[in-house]
Amino acid sequence: MVAATDESLMGVRDRAILLVAYDSLCRRSELVSLIFEDLTINNQDGSIKLKLRKSKTDPQGIGKNLYLSNEAQLALKEWIDKSKISSGKIFRAITATGKIKDSLNSSHVGRIYKKLAKLSKMDASIIKNISGHSMRVGAAQDLMLSKASFPVIMDRGRWSKVDTVMRYVELNSHHINS
Incomplete structure (x- = not known):
């Protein structure tokens, strides 16, 4: 599915979503709640650390640092650079005209996965079972x-x-x- 993404703004976002979601094992609600302020970008080596503020199993909001592979870090950095996001939600909806919205609804995550699965030419029986999880x-x-x-x-x-x-x-x- 990563190979089905392109270099468009939406393609770069979708690639970052796929890789960050897979590496971090984020629930879709956690994925769309990630904010720029919880990123730590090392200016020397370009590495990215990402903290999940709050999750279903962390109602106190202690937070947890998330593991991201080099590939996910690069994809996330590319999305941030291309989208010019400097505060607020990391993953955001993009209109048909290319305008970046303020956030992304968790229900869109499954739709993004299904769209990429179709572009990957996966079997319809597999695509129908794809969800935001x-x-x-x-x-x-x-x-x-x-x-x-x-x-x-x-x-x-x-x-x-x-x-x-x-x-x-x-x-x-x-x-x-x-």
């Missing part, structure tokens, strides 16, 4: 397939209950024992 599910399943422990998966996805993680990874659990 698909990057989170896929990342959790990939962590399980890479033999990450449950505590590691729970920490990365900010889950507080093992049974919740099990629902995310159960589809691939048969691959682990093969």
Whole structure:
């Protein structure tokens, strides 16, 4: 799906959304709540640190630093540079005329994934099952397939209950024992 993005403003945004969502295991509501003020950009090496202020399992708002791969950091930096965002929400809606709005509704996340899946020429049976949680599910399943422990998966996805993680990874659990 990343390969289906282009260099347009929307393509750059969508690539950043995909990569940040996958690496961070953000829920769609968390993804659209990320703000510029929670970014720390190292001017020497260009690396980016991103903090999630508040999540479903962190109602006190203690926050958590999110892991981002080099590829996700580059995509996020490209989006920030191209969009000229310097405060407020990081991920924002873009009108058909290319105007950047103030925010992005969490319901748009699944639509972006489905659009990119169609552009990737994925089978319709797969596309119909894509949702705003698909990057989170896929990342959790990939962590399980890479033999990450449950505590590691729970920490990365900010889950507080093992049974919740099990629902995310159960589809691939048969691959682990093969």
